[in-house]
Amino acid sequence: MTNTNYLLEMKDIEKEFPGVKALDGAKLYLKPASVHALMGENGAGKSTLMKCLFGIYLEDAGEIYLNGEKVNFINPKQALEHGVSMVHQELNQVRQTRVMDNIWLGRFPSKGIVIAEKEMYEKTKKIFEDLSIHINPKEKIENLSLSQQQMVEIAKAVSYQSKVIVMDEPTSSLTEKEVEHLFKIINKLKSQGCGIIYISHKMEEILKICDDVTVMRDGKWIATQPAADLTTDKIISLMVGRDLSHRFPPKDNIPGETILEVKNLTATYQPSIQDVSFNLKKGEVLGIAGLMGSKRTEVVETLFGIRKRAAGEVVIHGKSIINKSAQQAIKNGFALLTEDRRQTGIFGVLDIKFNSIIANISSYCNKLGVLNGKKLDGDTQWVIDSMRVKTPSQKTLIRSLSGGNQQKVILGRWLLTNPEILMLDEPTRGIDVGAKYEIYQLILDLAKKDKGIIMISSEMPELLGITDRILVMSNGRVAGIVNTKETNQEEILRLAAKYL
Amino acid sequence: MDKVKAWDKKRTLDFLLNNAIYIVLLLLVGVIIFMDSSFLSVQNFTFIITQASTRMILALGVAGLLVLAGTDLSVGRMVGLAAVVSASLLQEPEYARRIFPDMPQLAIILPILFCILLTTIFSTLNGLIIAKLNVTPFIATLGMQLVVYGVASIYYDAVGASPIAGLDPKFTKFAQGTLPLGPISIPNLVIYAAITTLIVWFIWNKTKLGKNMFAVGGNPEAAAVSGVSITKTIILVSVMAGILYGFAGCLEVARTGSATNNLGNGYDLDAIAAVVVGGVSFSGGVGSIGGIVTGVFIFQVINYGLAYVNVSPYIQYIIKGLIIIIAVAIDTRKYIKKK
Known part of the structure; x- marks a missing residue:
C-alpha cells in the first residue's frame, strides 16, 4: 500500500465545513531531505490540509502516513510528539510573555513540578546560536519587531527536532536579508533529512528554495512536479486553471491636474x-x-x-x-x-x-x-x-x-x-x-x-x-x-x- | 535644550500618571492621618492586615481566572456556602441550640476539608461549563452564583434558618488566635494568608500550570497549537480557585463567629476590584502576585481608614468606585499604543 520512500503521505483527504467542501481528494507526498512547495490560490485548501495534518482539524476521509506508518492526530500535541511541527501563518504567540516561555510552551523543561528556568534559558540560547538568531530569550514577545517574532516562531518549529516541518507563509514579515537567513536554516534542516512543506505566494522564493511543487485548486490536488520543470507562469496557470497571460488589465487612465x-x-x-x-x-x-x-x-x-x-x-x-x-x-x-x-x-x-x-x-x-x-x-x-x-x-x-x-x-x-x-x-x-x-x-x-x-x-x-x-x-x-x-x-x- | 526639557517634562508626567494610583492612595492615607493621627499605630496596622487576610485568599483565587481572561461572580456565594456548612458542623458540644446535637465533636480539619471539597466541586463545574460548553465566564459564573446561593440557602433553612453560632472554640481560635513571636504576636489569619500567597506565587511562577495559565489567557490559539490543553488549564485553575474559596469561607466564619446564608455577599466584586487595582488585566495574560497583594492591601487601608475617621459609608462607596475606575484607566493606558 504505502511507499516508504516518502516521509509523509497524505492520501485523498476530504474535509467539509458547513456549506463548503474545503478539501476534496487532496494529496501530498513529501520526500525526506526535501523542500516541498504547496501552492494554490487563497481558499484552495492549503492551510486546511496542513491543519488536518497537524490535528487542528480532523479530516472526514483519507489517510495520512508518516514514515510509512498510519497516523491520525487528534490534536497538535500528538502531531508535535510524532515529529511534525508547524510555523503558523498567523503568529501564534503569547505576546505578554517572554521569548523562551513561548518556545517551550507546552513542554517546559522541569524538575518535578518546578519549571527549570535556567535550563530553559540555556536551551533557548543554544537553539538561537545554532540558527544564528540574535534575540534575548528573556525579552518579551511584544517588544520584538514583527520579523523577530517570525524568527522566534521558526526557531520554535525547528526546536521540536521534527522530521516534518510545515511553514505556512513564513516570510510574510521578513526582510530580504532575513529571508536569506531563513533559506540557510531550511537548507540546514534539509541536510539533516527533514522534509519541509513550504507554503508561500512568492513565486521567486518557491523556485529558489523548493525541490517539488504541489498545486491545489478548490480543495483538489492538481499537480505535483519538480520545481526545476516549472516557471512562474506555469505555476500560476496551474493555480488558476487557465492561462493568465494578462495579469493586469490594460491601463487607459489619464492623470490630470x-x-x-x-x-x-x-x-x-x-x-x-x-x-x-x-x-x-x-x-x-x-x-x-x-x-x-x-x-x-x-x-x-x-x-x-x-x-x-x-x-x-x-x-x-x-x-x-x-x-x-x-x-x-x-x-x-x-x-x-x-x-x-x-x-x-x-x-x-x-x-x-x-x-x-x-x-x-x-x-x-x-x-x-x-x-x-x-x-x-x-x-x-x-x-x-x-x-x-x-x-x-x-x-x-x-x-x-x-x-x-x-x-x-x-x-x-x-x-x-x-x-x-x-x-x-x-x-x-x-x-x-x-x-x-x-x-x-x-x-x-x-x-x-x-x-x-x-x-x-x-x-x-x-x-x-x-x-x-x-x-x-x-x-x-x-x-x-x-x-x-x-x-x-x-x-x-x-x-x-x-x-x- | 528646550527639547531636553520637554522630554523631561513628558517623562515626569508619564511617571506621575503611571503611579497615579499610589500617589492618590498616599494622599488619601495622608489625609486620614491628618484627620486623626492615631491612625498610625501598630494596632491599626494589625487590624488592617488581619482583615485583609481572607480577602487576600479570595483575591488569589479569582485572580487566576482573570489571568485566563475570565472572571468569577460566584466567589461570595461560595464563601457563604463554606461558611454555613462549616459552622453547622463545628458547633460547641455544650451549645444549647446545636443543630446536630448528637454529632460527636469533629476534628476541625474534617469539616474544613469537606467545605473545601464542596466549593471546589462548584468551582470545577464553572470551569467545565466555560471550557466544555464555551459559555462566557461572566454568564457561567453569574448563573453559578445563583445556584450556589440557592444551595446554601436550602441548607441554611433546613438547619433552622437562624444565624449559626456557638462555634467550637478550637475552630474560632484557629482563625482568631495569634502566634507569639518575641514581643509581637502575629494573627493566625495573617500567617494563613502569607502561606497561601507563597504557594500561589509558586504555582504561578514556577510550575507548568502557571505558565500555561498565562499562555491560555494571553493567546489561547498559541497555547493550543503548542500542545497546551486549554480545557485542562481552565479546569485546574478553577480547582485552585475553589480550594481557596472554601478555605477563605471557613476562615471567614471562624473569624466572625457566626454565619448566615448571606455571609460573603458582594465579596466577589471586592475581590475582583482589588485584583484589577493590583494590575491584573481583565483581557487576560497579565498579572503578578505582588500586584494582587498591593491591591488587596490598598483596599483594606481605604476601607478601614475611611471608617476610622468616620467618613460616611456612602461617601466610602463613591471613593472606592472612583479608585477602581482610575486604577484601571491608568493601567490600560500602558497597553494602549499611541498613534
Missing part, C-alpha cells in the same frame, strides 16, 4: 513618518512601495487623521486642510481601505448591507435621525452590482464571502462616501489571483472617473502593473518618487534601502 499636495508631513509619535512630501493628480494611481517597517501605512493613516501629525501641510485644490479624525477626512473627500481586512475592515458577524453602508450612515438619516430603508437597500445593491460581489443576498454575513468579495464590499463602502482621494492599503492582500484582476480593473475604472488613488503594496509586479508613479518609502522618509514606465524592481529596491 493636481488635486492633493502633501508637504513635509511628520507624525507626532516617532519612529514614524518624517517630512513626507508628494502630490497626487486627478485620475492617477500613485503607488507606495517600501519594505516592511518603512512606515507606508503611517503615511495614509496620518493623512486620514487617525494618527497624530506634528507638522506638515495637506492641500486639496489649493486649500489647506487638517484631518483630525476619520470623520473629518471623509468629509474632506478621503477614503481609506485598511491593510488588515479582518481587524479593521469587515464587521465579520454582520451582513453585507451593514458592511456596505456603515461609512456613509449619516446620509441615510432623515431629520429625526431615522434611517431610510429603501435607500439603504438601493445603495447596498449598487455596491453588489457595481463591484460585482458574488453573494446570494444582501443579508449574507460578510465573513462567509471569499477574501476578494469581502474586499469588493469594502471598496464599495468607500465609494458610497463619494471620495475624491482613495487610499488603498494592500488592496489585494489575501485575495486569489482571479479576484486580484477584478480589483485592478475596479481601481483603474475609478481612476478613469477622475478619482485620485494612492495604493500601498508589497507586491512589486502589482505596483509596476497598474500605477502611474511610485513613491518609495524608506525608514519613514520618502526615498524617491519614480515614473512607473521608466523604472524597474532594482531601482525601487535600491530606493527602499536608501535610509536604512
